[in-house]
Amino acid sequence: MMTEISLNVLDVAQNSIEAGASHIIIDIKADHKEDYLKIVISDDGYGMTDSQLAKVDDPFYTTRTTRAIGLGVPFFKYGAEMTGGTFTIVSEAGKGTEVTAAFVLSHIDRMPLGDITSTMLSLITCNENIHFIYSYSVDGRCFTLDTKEFREILGDISFQEPEVSNFIKEYLQDHKDEVDQGEYI
Template identity: 60%
Template sequence: MMTELSLNVLDVAQNSVKAKASLIEISVDASYEKDLMTIVIKDNGCGMDEQQLARVCDPFYTTRTTRKVGLGVSFFKLAAESAGGTFSIASEKGVGTTVTATFQISNIDRMPLGDMTSTVHSLVTLNADTDFIYSYTVDGRGFVLDTREFREILGGVPFDVPEVSDYIRDYLAENKREADAGKLL
């Protein structure tokens, strides 16, 4: 089990990286009024055929050869469904995959969202060849990080040089604070 949802996001987004996606879109949208938080991870990677898609939520299915279980998607599904939410995964071979999980915010079994800043920062700085669009919205207030925009400004300067890496972390942390006024989801 993961201890916070941001770890599920990190884990599931790694599948997109492995699927050779060039663009991964992650969004967290919470509405206290609707008591609903929706997390979407969408990629333009290699996608899955119907057979793979049917088995992807089976914890004993994996494409890895180093071990026999594949718990990443199962964990995320469990986290959503045990918190009054829903889980769905849509995929098309050669087009990409979209994972959508919803959560009832007030549900006592809902895991905390946790440190999304670290998750997105890790993904962006570790996967230099992949672009990310991350959006975070709480009750209609939010921000977007688009690495394509960053890349254009930076010219050839990579994301993992300390100055840029620090900037990305600050960008995520400060804008998050402005969006949710420091409230912990």
């Protein structure tokens, strides 16, 4: 099993990229009063047929040709459900996929969110042609990063340029710290 939820986010987002997505939305919401942590990852990729969707949480099924098993989705599902949370995947061939994992925030077995800043930085800088919208919310405080806005400002300058990637990292971390007030979610 993965040691932190951000690695599950990375895995599912990578699945979206491999499914030809040009637009990926990653929404993370934590609410202490309601005692939940909810992660929603949606894309406009190829989507899945009903038969693929029926097999998606089988660890011995994968569409990848580089390895014979696909443990990312089953581990993400297990991680959510073992806290008393839920896990759903909605997908339509040719339209895209939405993965939702809801965790009981206070459950002793809930994995930590982990280094979501590095996860998002990697996704954004290594996949410059994909439009990412990332929202992070804790107890009603929220920030959103839209790579389309960055692209409009930067023009043809690469997100991988050291000054740009450092700015994106600082932007992500500073806004995350402001939203969660330094709490380790």
